[in-house]
Amino acid sequence: MREAYHDQLEQLADRLADMTGMVAEAMENATAALLQADLGLAEQVISGDQKVDDVRSSIEEQSYALLALQAPVATDLRTVLAVIHAAESVERMGDLALHVAKAARRRHPASAVPDDVQPYFAEMGQIAVKLAREAAEIIRHKDVDRARNLEDEDDAMDDIHRHLFSVIMDKEWQHGVASAVDTTLLGRFYERYGDHAVSVAKRTVFVVTGRMPGYGGDENL
Numbered sequence: 001m002r003e004a005y006h007d008q009l010e011q012l013a014d015r016l017a018d019m020t021g022m023v024a025e026a027m028e029n030a031t032a033a034l035l036q037a038d039l040g041l042a043e044q045v046i047s048g049d050q051k052v053d054d055v056r057s058s059i060e061e062q063s064y065a066l067l068a069l070q071a072p073v074a075t076d077l078r079t080v081l082a083v084i085h086a087a088e089s090v091e092r093m094g095d096l097a098l099h100v101a102k103a104a105r106r107r108h109p110a111s112a113v114p115d116d117v118q119p120y121f122a123e124m125g126q127i128a129v130k131l132a133r134e135a136a137e138i139i140r141h142k143d144v145d146r147a148r149n150l151e152d153e154d155d156a157m158d159d160i161h162r163h164l165f166s167v168i169m170d171k172e173w174q175h176g177v178a179s180a181v182d183t184t185l186l187g188r189f190y191e192r193y194g195d196h197a198v199s200v201a202k203r204t205v206f207v208v209t210g211r212m213p214g215y216g217g218d219e220n221l
Contacts, residue, residue, distance in 0.1 A: 005070055012062055012083050017139040019055045019090050020200065024132035026052070026097035027193060031125030033104040034186070035118055037111045045101035052094035059087045078210060082203040086139070089196040089203075093132060096193045103186055112182050114175045120164050124190040127157045131197035138201050144208050147201035157194040161187050 026045050033041035063084045066072060072080055103112045113121055131153060138147045164187045167173070168180045175183075206212045 017136045020136040023093040028129045030097040030100035039108045042101040042105040049098045056087045056091040082207045086200045086203040089199045093196045096189045135197045135200045150201040154194045161191040
């Protein structure tokens with residue numbers, strides 16, 4: 001019975017890692033839709049978001065069943081609680097990819113961001129996908145060192161986000177208020193996506209060490 005119980009815990013972590021991979025793919029496709037004004041890709045991300053929500057609901061249901069039926073303690077309890085909280089962050093990552101895709105759809109056939117800021121979004125998209133995929137591997141392998149390094153990788157996202165804001169506020173901005181608003185919101189979506197990836201990694205550190213590391217962004221969107 002105990003072996004079967006630990007198998008369930010491992011399955012729970014694997015499902016969370018799979019979900020994290022799903023939102024990495026969603027952001028990869030959303031970024032491509034944004035930069036290429038690709039309506040098909042945008043629609044694919046939008047329709048696929050329900051699958052992410054369904055996985056989160058299933059993970060929560062399984063987690064609460066384990067809490068109720070197995071009364072886990074110590075590391076096992078930390079694992080279940082961390083999965084519940086991390087699944088919420090991963091779902092938010094999916095929602096942020098959804099917001100990017102909806103912005104691409106809303107402005108189609110035009111691009112939602114001006115040509116001169118597209119390189120910033122291309123780089124933020126690459127970082128976001130890398131952070132999510134790294135978080136998925138951290139979950140699978142319970143790799144504390146990689147988890148602790150993830151914030152350093154997220155710093156690059158924060159740097160671009162700050163610079164992007166300065167570009168929008170510069171007096172040389174020629175693209176109007178609506179474009180400035182779109183660019184500001186989109187930059188925020190990517191920045192928050194990275195913060196949630198860091199939060200997911202932080203939960204893994206909690207599972208392994210029993211301590212919540214004091215890094216990462218505010219977990220509230």
